[in-house]
Amino acid sequence: xxxxxxxxxxxxxxxxxxxxxxxxxxxxxxxxxxxxxxxxxxxxxxxxxxxxxxxxxxxxxxxxxxxxxxxxxxxxxxxxxxxxxxxxxxxxxxxxxxxxxxxxxxxxxxxxxxxxxxxxxxxxxxxxxxxxxxxxxxxxxxxxxxxxxxxxxxxxxxxxxxxxxxxxxxxxxxxxxxxxxxxxxxxxxxxxxxxxxxxxxxxxxxxxxxxxxxxxxxxxxxxxxxxxxxxxxxxxxxxxxxxxxxxxxxxxxxxxxxxxxxxxxxxxxxxxxxxxxxxxxxxxxxxxxxxxxxxxxxxxxxxxxxxxxxxxxxxxxxxxxxxxxxxxxxxxx
Numbered sequence: 022x023x024x025x026x027x028x029x030x031x032x033x034x035x036x037x038x039x040x041x042x043x044x045x046x047x048x049x050x051x052x053x054x055x056x057x058x059x060x061x062x063x064x065x066x067x068x069x070x071x072x073x074x075x076x077x078x079x080x081x082x083x084x085x086x087x088x089x090x091x092x093x094x095x096x097x098x099x100x101x102x103x104x105x106x107x108x109x110x111x112x113x114x115x116x117x118x119x120x121x122x123x124x125x126x127x128x129x130x131x132x133x134x135x136x137x138x139x140x141x142x143x144x145x146x147x148x149x150x151x152x153x154x155x156x157x158x159x160x161x162x163x164x165x166x167x168x169x170x171x172x173x174x175x176x177x178x179x180x181x182x183x184x185x186x187x188x189x190x191x192x193x194x195x196x197x198x199x200x201x202x203x204x205x206x207x208x209x210x211x212x213x214x215x216x217x218x219x220x221x222x223x224x225x226x227x228x229x230x231x232x233x234x235x236x237x238x239x240x241x242x243x244x245x246x247x248x249x250x251x252x253x254x255x256x257x258x259x260x261x262x263x264x265x266x267x268x269x270x271x272x273x274x275x276x277x278x279x280x281x282x283x284x285x286x287x288x289x290x291x292x293x294x295x296x297x298x299x300x301x302x303x304x305x306x307x308x309x310x311x312x313x314x315x316x317x318x319x320x321x322x323x324x325x326x327x328x329x330x331x332x333x334x335x336x337x338x339x340x341x342x343x344x345x346x347x348x349x350x351x352x353x354x
């Protein structure tokens with residue numbers, strides 16, 4: 022059954038691409054990305070849950086389209102992302118895929134230079150709206166979701182399902198400091214405060230952002246001082262995946278605190294099944310990797326403008342995790 026699901030997904034993705042190809046192009050070449058090289062910033066570190074799924078999606082597109090991909094890693098550090106981008110531009114590839122965390126102000130001039138050299142750039146996960154408006158005709162697209170909408174939707178659903186009342190204490194762990202990316206944490210806080218919750222916000226520091234295992238003392242320390250915490254909302258895929266371990270280390274039993282977060286992974290699926298994580302809003306990172314590569318190939322080969330694909334919105338909980346857990350274990354969901 023697992024093999025069937027994987028095969029079905031690959032078939033659907035491949036058919037969607039084939040339908041976009043001009044008939045003449047198919048006759049001339051079996052794979053439209055043949056001979057192309059793409060540099061791809063996978064965001065985190067090798068083996069990090071979210072980045073691994075993104076990379077698997079990109080590799081699937083690479084195999085389907087016949088292009089070559091050089092992966093880079095930035096430990097979620099915006100400055101490292103900019104360094105990686107400059108390195109990629111110097112190699113003059115056909116295209117570059119970036120996470121948008123550094124923001125328009127930092128990335129904009131560099132992306133201008135890349136397009137001037139004939140390099141197609143596209144962004145995933147975090148939008149670069151000004152760059153999109155400027156370079157969409159040149160092939161710059163965005164694969165991801167609107168962070169404000171996603172943050173609001175998850176928080177509203179979590180409040181509805183958890184049954185919290187005004188005055189209850191909620192812990193929020195986010196990345197407000199990052200342009201665009203920080204909008205999700207701001208949306209979460211806004212919904213909670215309007216609902217009358219007591220919000221304790223913690224910024225995810227660079228060390229924890231890079232290595233999620235370092236989050237144990239943050240959670241243990243917070244719970245030790247705030248035993249009345251009723252809910253935790255974690256604005257970070259890798260940290261969401263570790264919440265089961267964090268809560269166990271803090272001596273918290275499954276379900277004692279309602280935990281909501283983002284992005285599915287094998288560890289997150291296990292935490293949902295074990296009762297430590299109650300609700301997850303899925304970004305579908307496999308799609309970030311797959312369709313960003315398609316974007317580069319389609320724009321470079323056929324001159325298509327950038328496209329925007331919303332990969333967010335789905336909610337995962339104990340009622341539907343059994344359907345997607347096998348795919349999570351394979352690094353697809």
